[in-house]
Amino acid sequence: MPPSLDLQNLPDADVVALAQEGREVAYRELIRRYERPVFSLVFRMVRDRATAEDLAQETFIKVLNNIEKYVPEFKFSSWLFKIANNLAIDHLRRRHVQTVSMDGAPDATSASQIEATSFELASHGESALEELEAKELGSAIERAIAALRPEYRSCIMLRHVEGRSYEEIAATLDLPLGTVKTYIHRARHELRKALEDAR
């Protein structure tokens, strides 16, 4: 079956079935469909373009290299978002540990101990990439999203940017439905407060 033109009108499940038959065009079609949503979710989670690109890439590599294990009972996009979210959360946890150690050893109690065990990054001018990031994530709502807890952030992104139902979010993030509703409610509340404060 030749052209990728036909694939564009097929539902995800059919494109995945073709990928499972070893058709490279189907792999590429899946990337084309979801590169932006996955990258956007990860970018808003980690707020660093290069890292987001690496994590989004890792997401697709993991999913596509295990495409034969996909079961159609679960939405393909939910599987993809689940892996992307897990990778982003893992990255944030690792970065949090690194940030703590940059600020000084956890057992440092006095100012001199903190100073002795901390280090500073060399200051550098704002690169073109950073400028782009500042432009992309610089609006009030983006800054308010960045201030949310990562769990709230992924829930609110999936709900309002990706248009997922509460049930889908619960399945994607392996969370109880009630927890998802609570997270989204709290996220909206915090966003409202943050935007009010910004005005």
Add this chain to the structure above:
Amino acid sequence: MINRHLLPNEIDLLVDGDVGFGVAPLRAHVRQCPECQAKVDEARVIVDALEELPHFAPSSIFADRVMQQVHVFEPWHVAARNSVQKLVPRSVPARIAAGVMGIAATTVFAIASLWIGLRIDLLTVVSGSAIQRGREIVASALEGLVGAAFGPAALAVVRGMGTIGLLVATVILAVTATGAVMGVRRLATASSRRAGGL
């Protein structure tokens, strides 16, 4: 009609555009209550802002970078099907010709299989009778040997016992023959030693 202000989760239901059975009274209340209407409007502003957020694009080489590290997996049955499909001609006349040739080849193969099957049957009968004949020859030779070694009386006993008797007699004969050969060898060895000692 609800005579109290809406709870946060009830405001969420309205913001999410739920159309369930319990939503109508909430809507009715909001129409009558400016305070709850304001809360719903505030929540909607946030939701609208979120829903207008754009998707960001990764770099233009993103797909290529991913595909460099993806192993496109082709299951064996798909590979086999593809190989067969490659052999099928594209034009209709060629397909018809290939079909006719396929049917002819299948027919020839079926006839050949049938013929070989019949021959195998014949071969089985022939080999069965050959084995029977060989067994008779061996048995008669052994009987002759037993008769010559142990005499006609022993042969009559062996015949009376059937195949088992024949086997027992053969074993006794073999043991006796081996014993005799070993005895003769020992005698020969002893006499040669004696000759050497002289």
